[in-house]
Amino acid sequence: MLEKEVEGKIKCPECGGKKLFKDSTRGEVVCRSCGLVIEDGMIDFSQEWREFDSGESEKKRRAGAPMSLARHDKGISTEIGMGYSDIFKLPASKRPKFFRMKKWQQRISTATERNLKYALAELKRYTSFLNLPSSVEETIALLYRKAVAKELVRGRSMESVIAGALYAACREHGTPRTLDEISEVSHVPKREIGRTYRFLARQVGLRILPTDPADYVPRFASQLTLSGKVVTKALEILKRSKEKELTSGRGPTGVAAAVLYIAAQMIGEKRTQRQVADVAGVTEVTIRNRYKELVRELNLSSLQDN
DNA sequence: AAGACGAAAGTGGTTGA
DNA sequence: TCAACAACTTTCGTCTT
Numbered sequence: 001m002l003e004k005e006v007e008g009k010i011k012c013p014e015c016g017g018k019k020l021f022k023d024s025t026r027g028e029v030v031c032r033s034c035g036l037v038i039e040d041g042m043i044d045f046s047q048e049w050r051e052f053d054s055g056e057s058e059k060k061r062r063a064g065a066p067m068s069l070a071r072h073d074k075g076i077s078t079e080i081g082m083g084y085s086d087i088f089k090l091p092a093s094k095r096p097k098f099f100r101m102k103k104w105q106q107r108i109s110t111a112t113e114r115n116l117k118y119a120l121a122e123l124k125r126y127t128s129f130l131n132l133p134s135s136v137e138e139t140i141a142l143l144y145r146k147a148v149a150k151e152l153v154r155g156r157s158m159e160s161v162i163a164g165a166l167y168a169a170c171r172e173h174g175t176p177r178t179l180d181e182i183s184e185v186s187h188v189p190k191r192e193i194g195r196t197y198r199f200l201a202r203q204v205g206l207r208i209l210p211t212d213p214a215d216y217v218p219r220f221a222s223q224l225t226l227s228g229k230v231v232t233k234a235l236e237i238l239k240r241s242k243e244k245e246l247t248s249g250r251g252p253t254g255v256a257a258a259v260l261y262i263a264a265q266m267i268g269e270k271r272t273q274r275q276v277a278d279v280a281g282v283t284e285v286t287i288r289n290r291y292k293e294l295v296r297e298l299n300l301s302s303l304q305d306n
Numbered sequence: 307a308a309g310a311c312g313a314a315a316g317t318g319g320t321t322g323a
Numbered sequence: 324t325c326a327a328c329a330a331c332t333t334t335c336g337t338c339t340t
Contacts, residue, residue: 191318251330272309283332288311310339317332323325 112148115158119144123162129185130177132170139169146204156196160188164196168206175219176211178253180281213247214238216256216280223279224271226264234263237294244297250290254282258290262300 120141127137143165147153153161163186170177179190186193201208214235221231237259241247247255257280264271273284280287294300 194319249329254331273311274309284310285312285333286331289331292311308340311337313335313337315333317330319328319330321326321328323327 116145116148119158119162122159123166126162126166126182126185130166130181132166132175132177136169136173136175139172140165143169143200143204147200150203152200152203157188159186160192160196161200162186163188163193164200167193167197168201171209171211172206174212174215176215176252178281210248211252213252213255213259216253217260220256220260220276220279224260224264224275226260226269226271227267230260230263230267230269233267234259237263237298237300240298241294246293246297251282251286253280254286254290256280257282257287258294261287262291262294266300 123137123140123144126132127134127140140162144162147161147165163182166186167177167179167182179193182188182193183190198208200206217234217238218231221234234256238247238255241255241259257276260280261271261273261276264276273287277284277287
């Protein structure tokens with residue numbers, strides 16, 4: 001994980017601490033003292049290009065928003081005659097030319113372009129609802145473009161393909177969202193998202209690795225307003241259970257929920273099984289089963305260890 | 307009264323013949 | 324394509340705090 005200290009005046013809104021770290025691959029800022037994760041409305045200050053010598057930097061710099069795959073025209077187009085007020089700024093003799101240009105612009109926007117425009121608007125809605133950073137949004141947009149290019153959209157709804165691409169991209173970025181969460185915002189059934197995801201992954205040649213429960217831990221902890229200490233403890237327990245093969249074959253969300261539940265209890269920030277179950281999208285029973293295994297196999301004396 | 311626990315039956319998805 | 328299977332869910336009664 002690439003971490004960078006965010007220097008300067010930014011203070012943690014929770015505890016006032018100054019030790020904030022930026023994780024630009026996840027688009028999250030994490031407070032080292034209280035563990036608060038700030039992912040809302042984060043601005044990605046990184047450049048999307050690299051410079052190898054001074055000459056190159058001259059060529060690559062530009063003003064305006066970064067070029068983005070998440071805009072149907074990659075964010076670099078100019079539209080002719082947006083609105084009608086422009087017409088009247090022209091002398092009467094130039095108006096026919098204006099209308100001709102406008103007509104051509106509309107012809108150039110083919111059906112696929114318009115489709116893409118609509119799809120990317122939908123994607124924007126999903127990513128902002130799910131608090132996903134723009135870097136992930138870019139990956140999803142790219143995946144979607146590939147899917148369209150390979151004609152994989154045939155027979156599938158546009159929403160389900162976006163949802164599938166989103167699921168895949170989030171996993172690639174180590175910021176997984178659960179099928180439940182994606183299903184809620186996209187109104188595509190879980191089953192359909194999973195199917196499209198697998199199909200997409202195969203066709204585009206993505207490696208399908210099981211999700212690491214550790215990727216869920218910070219986000220769930222944040223939703224439960226648990227401190228950084230609990231997160232650290234939870235990850236430590238998780239690491240030990242991985243060594244004992246207690247995580248393979250189990251649902252990653254269930255495992256993440258269980259280690260958080262135990263860690264919270266140990267640190268003394270108890271949360272009920274119900275609360276943890278809700279944010280993780282599993283049932284209390286699943287948490288119980290995981291956590292019983294953990295206590296047994298790792299012989300953790302349930303309460304107040306350090 | 308709320309939370310934790312455990313048993314039993316049901317569901318959806320994967321696997322292997 | 325079908326059956327077996329493990330993980331997970333739902334439901335419900337009991338015990339603990």
